[in-house]
Amino acid sequence: MLPASYFAFEGGILIYSWLLEILQTEYELVRRMKESDRGGVYLIRHRTDGNPLVLRHFTGNAEVYQKLLHYTCSNLPVTLEVASQGRSI
Numbered sequence: 001m002l003p004a005s006y007f008a009f010e011g012g013i014l015i016y017s018w019l020l021e022i023l024q025t026e027y028e029l030v031r032r033m034k035e036s037d038r039g040g041v042y043l044i045r046h047r048t049d050g051n052p053l054v055l056r057h058f059t060g061n062a063e064v065y066q067k068l069l070h071y072t073c074s075n076l077p078v079t080l081e082v083a084s085q086g087r088s089i
Contacts, residue, residue, distance in 0.1 A: 015083045016083050019081065019083050023055070026046060026047055026048070027044040027045060027046055027047060027053070028045055028047055029043075029044055030042075030043040030044060030052065031043050033054070038058050038060065039056070039057045039058025039059055040056075041054060041055070041057075042054070042055045043055075053080070054077065062084040065079055065082045066082050068082075069081075069082060
């Protein structure tokens with residue numbers, strides 16, 4: 001299970017709250033691929049079907065990831081969702 005400290009949320013449409021609940025109930029942490037003081041990259045797996053995902057959490061600007069939601073390219077990973085609160089992505 002991913003710790004709640006990886007996510008922050010407040011007021012409005014709580015996409016962080018929704019995303020955190022889904023990640024904690026439906027996914028399990030397989031391994032930490034990279035961690036730093038700015039964030040981390042984690043391999044997670046769906047508990048039921050076993051499908052793996054890479055979760056990127058960091059502090060910075062979400063603009064590039066929001067743009068990637070609308071692009072497909074065989075040389076880039078697929079961006080499924082972008083959730084941010086302030087500078088926490």
